[in-house]
Amino acid sequence: MSKKEKKRESIINISLELFSKYGFHKTTIPDIAKALNMSVGNLYNYFKSKEILAQDAIIYTSNYLGSKIKDINIQDISAKEKIKKIVEVYFKIAQDKPQMIEYFLRVYLSNREVFKDGCSGMACVSGFVTEIMIFFESAVESGELRDQDFFSAFGLFMGYLGGMVFLKGEDILPQEIDFYIEDISVNIYNALKA
Amino acid sequence: MSKKEKKRESIINISLELFSKYGFHKTTIPDIAKALNMSVGNLYNYFKSKEILAQDAIIYTSNYLGSKIKDINIQDISAKEKIKKIVEVYFKIAQDKPQMIEYFLRVYLSNREVFKDGCSGMACVSGFVTEIMIFFESAVESGELRDQDFFSAFGLFMGYLGGMVFLKGEDILPQEIDFYIEDISVNIYNALKA
Amino acid sequence: MSKKEKKRESIINISLELFSKYGFHKTTIPDIAKALNMSVGNLYNYFKSKEILAQDAIIYTSNYLGSKIKDINIQDISAKEKIKKIVEVYFKIAQDKPQMIEYFLRVYLSNREVFKDGCSGMACVSGFVTEIMIFFESAVESGELRDQDFFSAFGLFMGYLGGMVFLKGEDILPQEIDFYIEDISVNIYNALKA
Amino acid sequence: MSKKEKKRESIINISLELFSKYGFHKTTIPDIAKALNMSVGNLYNYFKSKEILAQDAIIYTSNYLGSKIKDINIQDISAKEKIKKIVEVYFKIAQDKPQMIEYFLRVYLSNREVFKDGCSGMACVSGFVTEIMIFFESAVESGELRDQDFFSAFGLFMGYLGGMVFLKGEDILPQEIDFYIEDISVNIYNALKA
DNA sequence: GATGAATGAGCTTTCATTCAT
DNA sequence: AATGAATGAAAGCTCATTCAT
Numbered sequence: 001m002s003k004k005e006k007k008r009e010s011i012i013n014i015s016l017e018l019f020s021k022y023g024f025h026k027t028t029i030p031d032i033a034k035a036l037n038m039s040v041g042n043l044y045n046y047f048k049s050k051e052i053l054a055q056d057a058i059i060y061t062s063n064y065l066g067s068k069i070k071d072i073n074i075q076d077i078s079a080k081e082k083i084k085k086i087v088e089v090y091f092k093i094a095q096d097k098p099q100m101i102e103y104f105l106r107v108y109l110s111n112r113e114v115f116k117d118g119c120s121g122m123a124c125v126s127g128f129v130t131e132i133m134i135f136f137e138s139a140v141e142s143g144e145l146r147d148q149d150f151f152s153a154f155g156l157f158m159g160y161l162g163g164m165v166f167l168k169g170e171d172i173l174p175q176e177i178d179f180y181i182e183d184i185s186v187n188i189y190n191a192l193k194a
Numbered sequence: 195m196s197k198k199e200k201k202r203e204s205i206i207n208i209s210l211e212l213f214s215k216y217g218f219h220k221t222t223i224p225d226i227a228k229a230l231n232m233s234v235g236n237l238y239n240y241f242k243s244k245e246i247l248a249q250d251a252i253i254y255t256s257n258y259l260g261s262k263i264k265d266i267n268i269q270d271i272s273a274k275e276k277i278k279k280i281v282e283v284y285f286k287i288a289q290d291k292p293q294m295i296e297y298f299l300r301v302y303l304s305n306r307e308v309f310k311d312g313c314s315g316m317a318c319v320s321g322f323v324t325e326i327m328i329f330f331e332s333a334v335e336s337g338e339l340r341d342q343d344f345f346s347a348f349g350l351f352m353g354y355l356g357g358m359v360f361l362k363g364e365d366i367l368p369q370e371i372d373f374y375i376e377d378i379s380v381n382i383y384n385a386l387k388a
Numbered sequence: 389m390s391k392k393e394k395k396r397e398s399i400i401n402i403s404l405e406l407f408s409k410y411g412f413h414k415t416t417i418p419d420i421a422k423a424l425n426m427s428v429g430n431l432y433n434y435f436k437s438k439e440i441l442a443q444d445a446i447i448y449t450s451n452y453l454g455s456k457i458k459d460i461n462i463q464d465i466s467a468k469e470k471i472k473k474i475v476e477v478y479f480k481i482a483q484d485k486p487q488m489i490e491y492f493l494r495v496y497l498s499n500r501e502v503f504k505d506g507c508s509g510m511a512c513v514s515g516f517v518t519e520i521m522i523f524f525e526s527a528v529e530s531g532e533l534r535d536q537d538f539f540s541a542f543g544l545f546m547g548y549l550g551g552m553v554f555l556k557g558e559d560i561l562p563q564e565i566d567f568y569i570e571d572i573s574v575n576i577y578n579a580l581k582a
Numbered sequence: 583m584s585k586k587e588k589k590r591e592s593i594i595n596i597s598l599e600l601f602s603k604y605g606f607h608k609t610t611i612p613d614i615a616k617a618l619n620m621s622v623g624n625l626y627n628y629f630k631s632k633e634i635l636a637q638d639a640i641i642y643t644s645n646y647l648g649s650k651i652k653d654i655n656i657q658d659i660s661a662k663e664k665i666k667k668i669v670e671v672y673f674k675i676a677q678d679k680p681q682m683i684e685y686f687l688r689v690y691l692s693n694r695e696v697f698k699d700g701c702s703g704m705a706c707v708s709g710f711v712t713e714i715m716i717f718f719e720s721a722v723e724s725g726e727l728r729d730q731d732f733f734s735a736f737g738l739f740m741g742y743l744g745g746m747v748f749l750k751g752e753d754i755l756p757q758e759i760d761f762y763i764e765d766i767s768v769n770i771y772n773a774l775k776a
Numbered sequence: 777g778a779t780g781a782a783t784g785a786g787c788t789t790t791c792a793t794t795c796a797t
Numbered sequence: 798a799a800t801g802a803a804t805g806a807a808a809g810c811t812c813a814t815t816c817a818t
Contacts, residue, residue, distance in 0.1 A: 004802085025219035026307055029788060039804045041790075046802095050788065109360060110304030113220060122366060151367055152377040155357040156350075163353020164345070166303060172316060173345055183346040191381035198777095222812060233779045235815080244813065392781085413607035414695055417809060427783045429811075434781095438809065497748055498692030501608060510754060539755055540765040543745040544738075551741020552733070554691060560704060561733055571734040575773035586798095610791060621800045623794080632792065 008046050011036060012057050013099075020102035024054060024111050055118040058108045058125065061100045066127035068093065073131060079139035080193075084185040086135070087161065091177050094165045102169065105162050132157060145192045153192055160184065202240050205230060206251045207293075214296035218248060218305050249312040252302045252319065255294045260321035262287065267325060273333035274387075278379040280329070281355065285371050288359045296363065299356050326351060339386045347386055354378065396434050399424060400445050401487075408490035412442060412499050443506040446496045446513060449488045454515035456481065461519060467527035468581075472573040474523070475549065479565050482553045490557065493550050520545060533580045541580055548572065590628050593618060594639050595681075602684035606636060606693050637700040640690045640707065643682045648709035650675065655713060661721035662775075666767040668717070672743045673759050676750070684751065687744050714739060727774045735774055742766065 001009075014035045018027040029050055033040045047053035072085045094101040108115060108125070115124065122129050136153050139145040145153075164180060167173050173180075195203075208229045212221040223244055227234045241247040266279045288295040302309060302319070309318065316323050330347050333339040339347075358374060361367050367374075389397075402423045406415040417438055421428045435441035460473045482489040496503060496513070503512065510517050524541050527533040533541075552568060555561050561568075583591075596617045600609040611632055615622045629635040654667045676683040690697060690707070697706065704711050718735050721727040727735075746762060749755050755762075 007802095023219075023305060023307060025217075028786080030786095040788090041805065042803045044789070048789095106304045106306075110300045111217060112300070112363075113217060121364070148377050149369070149374065151358070151361055151369075152374050152381065155361055155374075155378070156354050156381055159353035159355070159357020159360075160350045161353070163349040163356065166353075167345055167349055169306075170315070175343070175345075180343065180346050180349075183342050184349070187346065187350055187385035190387075191385035193384075223814080224812075234813090235780065236778045238814070239777065395781095411607075411693060411695060413605075416807080418807095428809090429784065430782045432810065436810095494692045494694075498688045499605060500688070500751075501605060509752070536765050537757070537762065539746075539749055539757075540762050540769065543749055543762075543766070544742050544769055547741035547743070547745020547748075548738050549741070550745065551737040554741075555733055555737055557694075558703070563731070563733075568731065568734050568737075571730050572737070575730075575734065575738055578775075579769035579773035581772075611793080612791075622792090623801065624799045626793070627798065 011043065011046055012060050015053055015057050016061065016099040016103045019054065019057065019107045020099045024107050024114055051114055054107065054114050055124055057103065058115065058119065061103055062125040063127035064100060065093065066131045069131035069135065073134050079142065079144035080189050082135060083189050087181055087185045090161050091181060094177065101165050105166060143194055146194045156191055157188060160188065205237065205240055206254050209247055209251050210255065210293040210297045213248065213251065213301045214293045218301050218308055245308055248301065248308050249318055251297065252309065252313065255297055256319040257321040258294060259287065260325045263325035263329065267329050273336065273338035274383050276329060277383050281375055281379050284355045285375060288371065295359050299360060337388055340388045350385055351382060354382065399431065399434055400448050403441055403445050404449065404487040404491045407442065407445065407495045408487045412495050412502055439502055442495065442502050443512055445491065446503065446507065449491055450513040451515035452488060454519045457519035457523065461522050467532035468577050470523060471577050475569055475573045478549045479569060482565065489553050493554060531582055534582045544579055545576060548576065593625065593628055594642050597635055597639050598643065598681040598685045601636065601639065601689045602681040606689050606696055633696055636689065636696050637706055639685065640697065640701065643685055644707040645709040646682060647675065648713045651710065651713035651717065655717050661726035662771050664717060665771050669743065669763055669767045673763060676747045676759065683747050687748060725776055728776045738773055739770060742770065
């Protein structure tokens with residue numbers, strides 16, 4: 001990775017943090033620059049607008065999440081086990097790199113106007129969605145999961161996990177998030193099983 | 195309802211529309227005033243800040259949704275039927291008054307800083323959450339649903355439905371939302387049943 | 389004239405001064421606001437962009453110049469006399485309200501990008517050009533001036549007068565500008581006479 | 583011409599194009615560098631500031647125009663013929679190298695602040711003005727043109743030609759510019775003849 | 777209650793210029 | 798000679814809120 005690419009990535013990482021913490025509109029370019037000990041002007045040498053930066057950040061995030069799901073997809077285990085592993089990895093990321101999940105939920109999903117131009121449809125999140133699709137379709141094929149519309153399953157999976165992280169973020173959950181892994185995995189499996 | 199209360203409500207309704215469509219930060223007070231054929235100065239006679247307006251709007255929305263769930267809760271039907279009715283009513287509101295669901299998902303859930311002061315915890319959404327809790331606990335008591343942590347169930351319910359409306363809003367769903375009612379109701383019931 | 393219209397006009401007048409003195413790009417909105425003892429934000433209540441302000445300013449100028457030429461056009465005097473009066477009035481304005489002529493020459497004529505959108509062709513200067521056209525065509529009709537393409541005559545008239553004011557502005561002219569009125573009037577008349 | 587001088591000239595030529603097309607302030611140093619496939623840093627090895635570049639460009643342009651007028655001045659033909667040839671050569675340059683005339687009219691004449699320091703008076707355009715002066719004074723001496731203040735004649739000549747090119751640039755002229763050569767030459771001669 | 781002109785801090789973005797390599 | 802990342806001041810513009818009328 002070139003020096004310039006490294007710097008781009010460090011900008012994205014800080015941006016994920018600040019955007020997810022304070023929101024897209026409340027995070028200013030000077031905020032980001034300052035967090036990087038970098039001048040505002042120079043930041044624009046790497047991303048030509050705040051929107052482009054936000055879009056590149058969601059692509060980066062989506063690819064990261066996708067790669068983690070892929071690691072599970074390629075394992076030779078049952079769908080039930082995969083579901084549990086996906087829940088685990090999702091919550092692990094939510095704990096270790098909360099900015100990624102939060103960015104997904106609070107910035108990407110909620111600021112349509114920011115992502116409309118460069119990210120219409122699922123253009124910027126295909127890295128992630130594709131892996132979920134692969135998981136689901138192969139589990140249907142193997143007969144472990146019921147054959148239903150993909151989006152019925154996707155909405156369940158992602159809405160559920162996202163919802164839990166939201167509740168956690170709001171400090172509403174009485175327990176640590178890991179506490180719910182078993183319940184959630186079972187619920188999802190029961191909902192989708194053949 | 196007094197004339198003043200009526201005007202307050204009409205302001206909230208327009209605000210729900212504009213906030214949900216353009217986002218909290220992209221919607222300006224002059225925008226709202228213009229949509230109401232009203233001066234900005236006068237608007238401040240009804241709500242003393244933009245944040246207060248947003249907070250009152252979520253309370254209004256939560257109460258509305260809660261009252262609809264209550265209508266179902268008081269019926270003498272099985273938990274399975276209630277689940278289906280809740281899904282139906284949620285999607286019906288998403289179609290008839292999309293600003294309400296969208297406001298919930300895209301404004302309330304994603305702009306923590308706006309709601310932090312007046313709506314911490316679930317202070318502004320208790321009208322809705324309480325009814326879901328009543329539904330769940332009575333169904334557990336009657337033995338129809340498995341006894342598990344409420345939030346495991348709540349996250350499933352609300353994350354799932356919200357997720358589907360998100361996907362619809364992004365124009366990603368290949369079918370009308372009603373198409374998914376059956377699948378979703380079954381999935382939720384399977385996930386939660388005893 | 390309403391209070392708001394009066395303020396609009398005062399903004400235009402100051403803008404003519406500053407734009408003509410320092411150029412469009414070197415004059416900032418804060419400069420204009422400060423010169424008017426007015427806040428930047430409020431200035432935008434009157435003109436919604438710097439470009440719109442510049443465009444309104446050229447329309448205002450063009451109409452003013454046009455009205456002065458019209459006063460001459462309606463007089464019952466020879467074309468030769470009208471030419472002299474036009475030269476006189478042009479130079480008088482150049483002395484009394486130099487910002488107008490300078491704005492025309494240094495801002496309007498030289499910043500195509502600024503006027504492209506709202507002032508294409510002669511949309512914003514028709515007030516002035518029309519009166520010159522009326523002068524020329526009626527003088528041709530009466531047989532005093534040679535019948536030739538209007539723009540050959542217009543270019544002579546306006547290029548010449550503009551050129552002289554330029555030279556004056558550059559402090560190149562060894563004499564006061566009034567000194568040249570006679571020579572110039574004669575030259576124009578000789579150039580155009582039948 | 584050394585390699586360095588050649589590069590200097592190529593920078594000037596591109597700058598004439600960009601400055602005349604987009605204006606001095608809207609043309610950036612990176613724009614110029616990119617058009618030359620050259621780094622900004624290196625460009626500063628040739629011209630130590632944007633203003634110096636603009637000033638050198640007007641000197642270059644003025645000398646070029648002057649040399650063309652000189653070619654006419656040294657011919658043994660009447661003043662009337664010289665006038666026509668000057669008009670022709672001016673319009674020919676306006677067609678073949680429009681950036682030069684446009685630079686003169688739209689950049690040099692209209693951005694006083696840029697040229698104030700290095701080009702006061704006619705310091706940077708003497709190459710051109712001197713040749714016009716030589717033309718005029720020798721034609722007066724030979725009795726062909728009326729003896730009048732030089733600037734009365736210069737303003738006519740240059741204002742007129744500049745005005746026509748302006749009109750052409752604005753797409754206002756209904757005819758090709760060559761169409762006007764005859765009319766204009768006659769008008770100028772009539773205006774100035776003894 | 778109703779109006780909308782006024783404020784001014786703060787936003788995103790640009791760009792001439794420098795300098796380590 | 799040549800590169801281009803880095804700087805930082807300053808630009809145009811926005812908008813929640815106030816207040817005289």
